Amino acid sequence: MSFQNLRTQYSTLLKQFLKSTKEFDVLTTIPPDHSASETLYVLDSSFNPPTLAHLRIASTALQSTPKPRPRLLLLLATQNADKPSKPASFEDRLAMMELFARDLRTHLAITPASTNAAASGLEYELPVEALPLIDIGVTKKPYFVDKAAAIESSGRYPGALEQVHLTGFDTLVRIFDTKYYPPHHTLAPLVPFLEKHRLRVTMRPGDAWGEREEQVAFLEALARGDRDAEGARREWVQRIQLVEGRKPTDPHVSSTRAREALHSAPKDLDWLVPDLVKQYILSERAYPSDGAGTAKV
Ligand SMILES: Nc1ncnc2c1ncn2[C@@H]1O[C@H](COP(=O)(O)OP(=O)(O)OP(=O)(O)O)[C@@H](O)[C@H]1O
Numbered sequence: 001m002s003f004q005n006l007r008t009q010y011s012t013l014l015k016q017f018l019k020s021t022k023e024f025d026v027l028t029t030i031p032p033d034h035s036a037s038e039t040l041y042v043l044d045s046s047f048n049p050p051t052l053a054h055l056r057i058a059s060t061a062l063q064s065t066p067k068p069r070p071r072l073l074l075l076l077a078t079q080n081a082d083k084p085s086k087p088a089s090f091e092d093r094l095a096m097m098e099l100f101a102r103d104l105r106t107h108l109a110i111t112p113a114s115t116n117a118a119a120s121g122l123e124y125e126l127p128v129e130a131l132p133l134i135d136i137g138v139t140k141k142p143y144f145v146d147k148a149a150a151i152e153s154s155g156r157y158p159g160a161l162e163q164v165h166l167t168g169f170d171t172l173v174r175i176f177d178t179k180y181y182p183p184h185h186t187l188a189p190l191v192p193f194l195e196k197h198r199l200r201v202t203m204r205p206g207d208a209w210g211e212r213e214e215q216v217a218f219l220e221a222l223a224r225g226d227r228d229a230e231g232a233r234r235e236w237v238q239r240i241q242l243v244e245g246r247k248p249t250d251p252h253v254s255s256t257r258a259r260e261a262l263h264s265a266p267k268d269l270d271w272l273v274p275d276l277v278k279q280y281i282l283s284e285r286a287y288p289s290d291g292a293g294t295a296k297v
């Protein structure tokens with residue numbers, strides 16, 4: 001299917017979703033398949049555009065599970081907690097999410113899960129049947145607690161399915177920010193979320209969120225009870241896994257950096273975004289240099 005047809009397909013599906021009363025829906029599954037799974041990994045993002053950091057977050061989570069054929073939901077919220085809905089339109093982002101899903105499956109097919117296996121130098125290829133199913137989903141809810149509840153009540157997945165939300169450290173801090181939970185502004189709304197589901201948080205050292213030690217200290221403070229007065233529970237640390245992010249020598253990858261590189265240094269896209277996503281943003285003008293481009297629906 002051409003990029004343009006892919007975009008048109010998502011434009012139609014998105015319009016139907018926005019007109020419906022649904023709070024969450026799956027628009028596509030790659031490959032089309034309805035078999036059950038025990039754990040649902042959820043990568044919620046603006047996908048503006050999807051980057052190699054997103055790919056790393058998703059692939060390391062999927063490769064860390066001993067369960068056969070895990071399932072991944074790539075989730076786009078039509079309303080963001082903080083950011084305006086631009087510069088790329090939602091249909092461009094949905095098209096890029098599908099391309100990202102294909103890039104991710106290709107990556108998983110040829111990348112061994114352990115560094116030992118990688119070092120062995122033996123040729124490696126995962127059979128197609130073992131690759132994860134990837135759902136492309138949309139939600140009208142900006143907050144994690146509501147997204148998780150909307151996924152649960154959608155009927156799209158078995159009721160008891162555990163969700164593991166994949167986030168970066170900056171998002172963990174915001175999930176634990178009481179400003180998002182009016183009218184009482186406590187962390188009580190997180191209780192049902194963390195009783196049932198988990199967070200797998202990738203550290204994001206060296207930027208506005210502090211170095212590795214400060215990020216580890218955030219969870220230690222939670223375990224010590226420093227946040228009890230806000231309504232936090234110490235046992236939540238069992239539900240939150242902190243995993244290593246980029247090495248200090250690796251460049252910092254973000255969607256902002258990819259959008260900037262498109263106009264100033266397109267060669268940098270090679271280490272910022274996966275291959276099909278790169279082809280899409282170079283050919284489809286999802287990010288015009290005049291900054292135009294809005295969430296057209
Ligand atoms: N380099 C990274 N390291 C760790 N986590 C990341 C990284 N890039 C993105 N994430 C996480 O992935 C999730 C979705 O990211 P998001 O779409 O906000 O990407 P972003 O690169 O931060 O976007 P932007 O640059 O447009 O603000 C968030 O939970 C974010 O913390």
Ligand SMILES: NC(=O)c1ccc[n+]([C@@H]2O[C@H](COP(=O)(O)O)[C@@H](O)[C@H]2O)c1
Pocket residue numbers: 044045046077079080081082083142143144145171174175176177180
């Ligand atoms: N308290 C919360 O649940 C909370 C706070 C901030 C952002 N978010 C969400 O996290 C996701 C990633 O956010 P950014 O795209 O702003 O990095 C978005 O879907 C956003 O709406 C949730």
